Structures are given as C-alpha cells and as structure tokens.
Amino acid sequence: MSKSVFYHAGCPVCVSAEEDLVNLIGKDQVSIVHLGENQSRIPEAEQMGVKSVPALVTPQGNVLHINFGASLEDVKA
C-alpha cells in the first residue's frame, strides 16, 4: 500500500478539518473512501483497524483516528 486511505462518512462537522489534512498530505497521496456511500468497504476498514471515522490509514498501516465523527457501528446502521 503506497497511498494513505482516508475513511469518512460525510461527517459535516469534520469536512473542513478533513480537507485541511488531505491538502497537507497531498490529494494524489490519499484515496478517499466514503463508507456511508460504500458500505461494502466497511469490512476492509475494520480489518485495517478502523474503529471510527474520520480515520486515516497510513502507507505503513497505522490507523490515525482523527477527532470523532461516528463509530463504524453507527455507519453500518
């Protein structure tokens, strides 16, 4: 995995913070996955260790949970 993956669920509170982070890292260095719209990717996120969104999974596989929008359980509901 050479890109970071940014998982979110459209959390309106965090949009501006998320955009800041993506801009800092560089848009071409981050894949953005909207788990609310792509629920089929929730298992992949869980396997990476994502517990809540928004979260950034780095190329080294570390999960950074950023602020707190919603738990994955909430996104599934």
Place this chain on the structure above:
Amino acid sequence: MSKSVFYHAGCPVCVSAEEDLVNLIGKDQVSIVHLGENQSRIPEAEQMGVKSVPALVTPQGNVLHINFGASLEDVKA
C-alpha cells in the same frame, strides 16, 4: 501561520503513528512541540483549541485530535 504544529507529550503508544503523519505531511512543514518538556507552551495549545495530545493544528487553524494519548490536564499534572 504557514506551518502545521504537532503537539504531543511523548506518548509512547503513538510514536510510530506520529512519525507516519509527520512523514506524510513533510518534516519541514510541521513544527513539533513536546508539551511535557515545554509546559510553558500549554496555554498556547489551549488557545488553539487543543484538548488532548497528540494533536495537529493546521495552517488554517483547524485542530485535529489524533487517536488519544493524554488530555492537556494530564500533561499539566
């Protein structure tokens, strides 16, 4: 403010995650402040809106609380 500021307190659990993030953004784009060693900068962090460490304050002034190492109250103690 043109650089991001990364506030931490030496949280051993988060060191690897922090290094990942700093590498992603670019070391020359981030000022790193160890609040445990520089307690005089805690008021500045609080004024920015930092509630816990590690946290990244973006050039736009957004505070991203990343995972959870310790509250600022704990760092003061």
